[in-house]
Amino acid sequence: MPRKRTVSSTSNKAKKRLPSYLDFDHDSYGWKANIDYREHPELYRIGRGEQGVLTCQPYKGEICPHWRFKTVPEAIESSNKIYEIFLNYLKQNDFVGADMARKYLQMGFTRSRRYANHASGTKYDQTNYDILPQEETHMTNEKARSAEIFKQKWFEAKDNDLYKEMATKHRTTYETKPTKTRRNTVTHKNE
Template identity: 60%
Template structure:
């Protein structure tokens, strides 16, 4: 099932109501789903390779703790933060200041990814620090999405609550 953006994310506690969670695609909901956003976001940083290493290791430990607690939603959110660490680092590696598209985001498209009719800005020379930060996050993200307990809990979750 697709990610459900119609929920009132200010009031839903997904630890208490995992049945409301949908994996969706990619990073959908990563900055919405509580209490996990509040638990993981303070650790999410990618300014330098050293910061990215510490951040990715901390988030991966949270990922493992969620798996240990049989909390698939938390584990999936940690996986999404690792993925977002990779994608944002790559964006900053390719585009100075992290701005990929030209012009403002249309008001009705705020919070959604994509060009939405805007031109992509030319790539700057690659920032080696951000590229290394991206590599660090990619390694942890790959580790998370292939983790046997994660795969088993995801299958169980999707069987129980729908895809």
Template identity: 55%
Template sequence: MAKKDDDPEKTRKSGADFDYSLDYKNLDLRKNPELYRVGKGEQGVLMVEPYKSEILPNWRFKTEEIARESSQKILAQFYAYRDADDFVGMDMARKFLQMGYTRARRYANHASGKKYEAGEVRAQEPDALDNEKARAARVFYEKYVEAREDPYYKKRRKAWVEWSKEQG
């Protein structure tokens, strides 16, 4: 009996899946946006140039105040990409906002940033819901939701994913 993973229908990549096989070190996705695939969540956030180099310097979450300044700068980049009708830039800014939230939450939950120790899940910090990193995470989450729910972004994302699926 074949395993689920052996079923070609289950393992075939959708055209919308992030393509890790591309040479991102030498690829400019502003010049070649047709190669960009949205993927899931934060996939590719630290690979896609020139957006990574444009957004990463603004990405910080050490404190709530630093997260507020950082997330505002990244959200401003999101809107600048939107105004330029640059979907890849919008999506990358959205991914950095999402990553600000998830990374700050990781450190809120586990001060070391490590969820596992010796194969076991480490205990969550006693103040994981209201410590400095938790507050930083909330700041990023608000901006992430603003970007994710932007009507123009949602329309462009839907069209991009459909187009990507058609491309195979």
């Protein structure tokens, strides 16, 4: 078994960032499993990173069965299929679907990196929430190679010109927040 690198422990609570799942609030989470986001794209929020990826239907049901990263061949097949799904959503003018496919590609990268860094998948010590040592082979093992495969497709998706144009349109159409002016009239940002 390869030796693991040691990581300096941060005991100072002010500097330590705790796992987000410790204080996760389902009620205030911006994505809901009971909404059909194809029927109601106006309720979809792009969010940060992979938010909503395991919640938003019907896209989760359409994309998740193709998401695999255990081996390099699986990562190649999976990332190619999800990228193909991404392009099909763009052709159908379905931004929410395209964004969800982009998120699955991103999640293929991040989850592969998690297992490349920590073979068990456990990043934090369960007693003090210090980050556990990385695998000695964290940059070269099979999960690291899977991560690079997903990263390439993720970047192709996020840098796609049509995708970027649709994302801008979605944000300006659905994600602008009303603000009050001095005369108590409601306007929208970006107007």
